[in-house]
Amino acid sequence: MKNLRLKSARAALDMSQQALADQVGVSRQTIIAIEKGDYNPSIRLCMDICRALGKTLNDIFWEE
Amino acid sequence: MIHDILLIGMTVGCALVIYLSFKAQGKSGPAKYDERQALARGKAYRLGFYVLSVYMLANALYYLMTESQWADPVVNAFLGFYLGTMAFVVSCIRNDAYFALNQHPRSSTLLFAVLAAMNLLSGLMNLWDGESIFTDGMLNYLALNFMMALMFVVLLIALAVKRAMSRQNREADE
Numbered sequence: 751m752k753n754l755r756l757k758s759a760r761a762a763l764d765m766s767q768q769a770l771a772d773q774v775g776v777s778r779q780t781i782i783a784i785e786k787g788d789y790n791p792s793i794r795l796c797m798d799i800c801r802a803l804g805k806t807l808n809d810i811f812w813e814e
Numbered sequence: 815m816i817h818d819i820l821l822i823g824m825t826v827g828c829a830l831v832i833y834l835s836f837k838a839q840g841k842s843g844p845a846k847y848d849e850r851q852a853l854a855r856g857k858a859y860r861l862g863f864y865v866l867s868v869y870m871l872a873n874a875l876y877y878l879m880t881e882s883q884w885a886d887p888v889v890n891a892f893l894g895f896y897l898g899t900m901a902f903v904v905s906c907i908r909n910d911a912y913f914a915l916n917q918h919p920r921s922s923t924l925l926f927a928v929l930a931a932m933n934l935l936s937g938l939m940n941l942w943d944g945e946s947i948f949t950d951g952m953l954n955y956l957a958l959n960f961m962m963a964l965m966f967v968v969l970l971i972a973l974a975v976k977r978a979m980s981r982q983n984r985e986a987d988e
Binding site: 775776777779780783789791792795 | 848849850851910915
C-alpha cells in the first residue's frame with residue numbers, strides 16, 4: 751500500500767527524496783520504495799524518517 | 815607454455831581485482847548498504863546460487879545422456895561461475911542494490927567496459943594467431959575470454975537500461 755502520508759509530510763517541508771534519503775542514511779530508491787508501498791521499513795528506519803520529518807510514527811506509518 | 819601464460823594471466827587478473835577492491839575500500843571505507851539493499855542482495859545471492867545449481871545439474875544431465883562433454887573442465891567450471899555471478903549482479907542492478915551508498919557507479923562502469931574490451935581483444939588476438947576455441951569438438955579455455963567479455967557487456971547493458979529507466983521515472987517519483 752502506498753504511503754501518501756510520508757510523501758505529503760516530505761512535500762510539506764519542501765524536501766526532495768534524495769535529501770530525505772541523505773538525512774536518514776539510505777538510498778533514494780529506498781525512500782521511493784517506501785512511498786510506493788513496495789518495501790516495509792524496519793522500526794528503526796521508520797523512527798529515523800519520523801525524526802527527519804518532525805513527525806510521529808502515528809502520523810506517517812501507523813494505519814488509521 | 816600456454817598453460818603457464820594462462821596461469822600468469824589469471825594470477826595477475828585476480829591480484830588486480832583484489833588490489834582494486836582494497837584501494838576502493840580505502841578511499842570511502844567499507845561498502846555501506848541500507849536495509850532494503852541488503853535484503854535485495856540476499857535475494858540476489860540466492861538467485862545466483864540457484865542459477866549455478868541448475869547449470870551444474872544441466873551439465874551433469876548432458877554428460878549422462880550423451881556420454882560426452884561439450885567443453886573442457888576449465889570452461890565448464892568458469893561458465894557456471896560467470897552465469898551465477900551475472901544472475902547476482904543483474905538482480906542487484908535491477909533492485910538498485912549493486913552500488914553501495916558510498917560508491918560511485920562511474921568507476922565501476924568504466925572498469926566493466928575496460929575488462930570487456932581487454933577480454934575481447936585478448937580473445938581476438940588468439941584467433942588472429944590461428945588458435946581455435948574448439949578442440950576435438952569441445953570448447954577449450956580460449957573461449958573464456960569471449961565469455962568474460964560477453965558477461966561484462968551484459969552487465970553494462972543492464973546498467974545502461976537501469977539508468978535510462980531511473981531517469982524516466984525520476985520526475986514521476988518526485
